[in-house]
Amino acid sequence: MIELVSHERCITCQACVTACPENVFDKVPHRPPVIARPDDCQTCFLCELYCPVDALYVSPFAERHVAVDEAELIAKGLLGGFRRAMGWEGGHPAGTDRDLTYRMFEDGRVAP
Amino acid sequence: MAVQEKSFDARRAESAPKQVDVLVIGGGPAGVWAALTAAERGASVLLAEKGLVGTGGATAAGNTTTIYAGPSSLEREAAIKRRLQHAQGLADRHWIERVIDESFARLNQLADWGYRYPVDQHGQSYRGSLRGADYLRFMRRRLRKAGVEVLDQSPALELLLDDDGAAAGAVGVNRLTNEVWTVHAGAVVVASGGCAFLSNGLGTNGLTGDGLLMAGEAGATFSGMEFSGQYGISPLFASVTKGIMYFWATFTDEDGNELPGEGDRQGIVARQLLKGRCFAVIDKAPPYLQQGMRVGQPNMFIAFDRTGIDPFKQRFEVALRYEGTVRGPGGLAINDDGATSVVGLYAAGDAASRENMVGAASGGGGPNATWALSTGIWAGRAAAEFVARLGNKHHLRKPKPSGQVGLRPTRETRTELGAREVIKAVQSEILPIAKNFFRREEPLRQSLAALDGVWAAASGELSAAHLPAAELVRAREAAAMLATARWVVASAVERRETRGLNRRDDHPKQDPALARRLFTGGLDSVWVSAEAQSRALAS
Ligand SMILES: Cc1cc2nc3c(=O)[nH]c(=O)nc-3n(C[C@H](O)[C@H](O)[C@H](O)COP(=O)(O)OP(=O)(O)OC[C@H]3O[C@@H](n4cnc5c(N)ncnc54)[C@H](O)[C@@H]3O)c2cc1C
Ligand code: SF4
Numbered sequence: 001m002i003e004l005v006s007h008e009r010c011i012t013c014q015a016c017v018t019a020c021p022e023n024v025f026d027k028v029p030h031r032p033p034v035i036a037r038p039d040d041c042q043t044c045f046l047c048e049l050y051c052p053v054d055a056l057y058v059s060p061f062a063e064r065h066v067a068v069d070e071a072e073l074i075a076k077g078l079l080g081g082f083r084r085a086m087g088w089e090g091g092h093p094a095g096t097d098r099d100l101t102y103r104m105f106e107d108g109r110v111a112p
Numbered sequence: 113m114a115v116q117e118k119s120f121d122a123r124r125a126e127s128a129p130k131q132v133d134v135l136v137i138g139g140g141p142a143g144v145w146a147a148l149t150a151a152e153r154g155a156s157v158l159l160a161e162k163g164l165v166g167t168g169g170a171t172a173a174g175n176t177t178t179i180y181a182g183p184s185s186l187e188r189e190a191a192i193k194r195r196l197q198h199a200q201g202l203a204d205r206h207w208i209e210r211v212i213d214e215s216f217a218r219l220n221q222l223a224d225w226g227y228r229y230p231v232d233q234h235g236q237s238y239r240g241s242l243r244g245a246d247y248l249r250f251m252r253r254r255l256r257k258a259g260v261e262v263l264d265q266s267p268a269l270e271l272l273l274d275d276d277g278a279a280a281g282a283v284g285v286n287r288l289t290n291e292v293w294t295v296h297a298g299a300v301v302v303a304s305g306g307c308a309f310l311s312n313g314l315g316t317n318g319l320t321g322d323g324l325l326m327a328g329e330a331g332a333t334f335s336g337m338e339f340s341g342q343y344g345i346s347p348l349f350a351s352v353t354k355g356i357m358y359f360w361a362t363f364t365d366e367d368g369n370e371l372p373g374e375g376d377r378q379g380i381v382a383r384q385l386l387k388g389r390c391f392a393v394i395d396k397a398p399p400y401l402q403q404g405m406r407v408g409q410p411n412m413f414i415a416f417d418r419t420g421i422d423p424f425k426q427r428f429e430v431a432l433r434y435e436g437t438v439r440g441p442g443g444l445a446i447n448d449d450g451a452t453s454v455v456g457l458y459a460a461g462d463a464a465s466r467e468n469m470v471g472a473a474s475g476g477g478g479p480n481a482t483w484a485l486s487t488g489i490w491a492g493r494a495a496a497e498f499v500a501r502l503g504n505k506h507h508l509r510k511p512k513p514s515g516q517v518g519l520r521p522t523r524e525t526r527t528e529l530g531a532r533e534v535i536k537a538v539q540s541e542i543l544p545i546a547k548n549f550f551r552r553e554e555p556l557r558q559s560l561a562a563l564d565g566v567w568a569a570a571s572g573e574l575s576a577a578h579l580p581a582a583e584l585v586r587a588r589e590a591a592a593m594l595a596t597a598r599w600v601v602a603s604a605v606e607r608r609e610t611r612g613l614n615r616r617d618d619h620p621k622q623d624p625a626l627a628r629r630l631f632t633g634g635l636d637s638v639w640v641s642a643e644a645q646s647r648a649l650a651s
């Protein structure tokens with residue numbers, strides 16, 4: 001579930017507010033958005049992908065809240081990890097040409 | 113909770129209707145292809161999406177494997193054979209062929225438009241997989257170019273019908289602004305996906321059967337709703353129900369004993385979960401493949417990386433999350449053009465019954481995405497043609513709202529039945545594997561009776577008419593899950609055999625006489641009827 005909007009990093013662009021498919025955030029004028037409905041979060045990581053400055057952290061625990069420490073997340077290099085793995089930059093899509101999913105279909109064990 | 117001064121109907125009456133030829137509800141792959149195709153045919157098109165066109169639905173959250181097979185290729189023949197085999201008598205070869213062929217052309221067109229496919233080890237452009245978030249973002253740009261108006265964060269809440277009962281638009285609400293919107297349209301395409309009952313499976317919580325409820329209120333017919341004993345495997349703590357990697361997994365019980373059941377991943381886990389805890393380790397993938405998985409499925413590995421688990425070496429506890437009609441085939445019955453039994457109402461993707469393509473089985477891992485793409489195109493095309501035949505007449509219609517439960521309760525005096533209570537009640541009948549993965553007559557009948565009771569109460573009492581957008585949407589989602597659950601359970605009662613995703617412990621064998629579709633529908637009283645002739649006998 002979504003656990004952090006970093007006030008240090010957030011540039012209040014509101015991208016996460018419009019991107020969240022579960023309407024978890026509320027917009028606050030000129031301020032970072034608030035996590036208004038955390039229990040509606042579906043742990044899809046997509047807000048992280050859309051955030052241009054890696055200000056969000058979605059904990060992988062889908063059904064329980066976990067307290068997070070921003071400094072620790074930064075130290076461990078966890079902020080923006082999903083975006084980097086996908087290859088998106090500044091909220092812009094990239095990286096599909098580096099997808100290696102096809103390897104799972106090479107030995108014929110699985111076929112669509 | 114802030115109460116709105118004005119009722120939903122008062123807010124609706126104040127919203128100035130937009131007028132378009134085709135309204136598309138839902139912006140996953142089925143919806144975006146429907147909208148694009150209708151626009152290419154010259155129709156004015158509006159697409160309303162609950163989340164964002166780009167993040168909403170089952171495709172957005174994951175990668176999506178497709179069937180990419182050229183005309184008269186060996187792959188095409190093999191894919192068709194595989195489908196027919198899995199379908200257990202209820203698919204249609206002609207449909208499988210046309211779905212594969214339509215998608216093949218479009219997957220190539222995506223490359224021509226600039227979608228960047230990877231290059232495989234043979235130096236070939238690999239077109240059998242799309243990255244969901246990128247695919248939909250890409251399609252969003254195409255929609256803009258084609259002049260489609262997109263309403264994000266704007267779930268539809270009810271259909272509008274004309275005097276003859278034909279679909280003539282919809283009413284919804286913008287979740288960010290709280291404004292009610294009204295669209296009058298010549299035709300409506302339902303592409304709102306399946307129903308996974310808020311089980312927290314990857315990308316499925318927005319998929320609550322809303323379009324099914326709306327179509328049901330207009331009197332539409334559904335098919336294959338019993339083929340819905342579909343669950344996805346996830347790590348116990350996480351939402352990620354990516355199933356493909358478990359082909360290389362070993363499943364064990366708490367003591368580390370390996371669990372039998374070659375190939376049937378969900379079955380292995382389900383049987384173990386009835387007894388106790390279940391664990392998995394993806395220990396059969398060589399390093400080359402591990403890298404393929406890691407790069408190809410980032411959301412799966414982000415979950416592991418953030419908890420410090422190495423899934424290739426360490427056992428992790430797994431769970432099953434219900435996917436209902438998302439990866440299960442049931443949905444609105446459609447004809448060759450994607451038309452439902454309601455005039456002017458079309459359906460595509462997971463909202464439509466996928467039996468023609470996958471029969472009684474799940475079509476995860478390729479068929480489903482291919483189905484969404486092709487049926488989206490057909491529904492968009494047929495809707496545009498339907499509107500062209502209507503001419504300008506549709507602008508003169510006076511569409512009326514058709515939503516009931518959650519919007520317009522039948523009783524004057526109400527106790528406080530909330531959406532969350534309804535959702536809990538539905539989930540307690542539909543999520544447990546003991547009730548819905550493994551089915552039996554008596555428990556199914558008890559579930560149906562319980563759900564009928566909740567329906568009667570909700571019809572009378574559930575109302576969010578005076579509540580803000582988020583609550584209005586929840587109430588309709590609750591009603592939609594409740595309606596869908598009743599069509600699922602009522603159909604499962606009637607199919608007294610085990611076939612595909614209808615596993616009946618009390619009828620463990622397939623019955624050749626039941627090689628026929630089951631149709632269902634109805635709200636206050638749910639009906640089920642069987643296709644007149646058995647397919648095995650017919651062919
Ligand atoms: C984890 C997972 C992995 C999968 N992997 C594969 C795969 O590899 N290959 C494959 O073939 N299939 C796969 N599938 C299935 C595939 O994702 C679906 O078949 C496909 O997304 C269906 O497309 P759709 O457009 O019909 O529905 P969706 O993609 O679910 O889109 C429906 C859209 O409608 C919107 N909506 C819902 N209600 C409303 C409303 N009231 N008003 C407006 N909009 C609304 C939703 O927000 C959503 O954006 C997978 C499914 C899951 C869950
Ligand atoms: S993880 Fe998904 S549902 Fe949760 S806040 Fe982010 S975008 Fe919204």
Ligand code: SF4
Nearest residue numbers: 010011013014016051
């Ligand atoms: S997307 Fe990132 S920067 Fe923009 S408002 Fe959200 S948290 Fe702040």
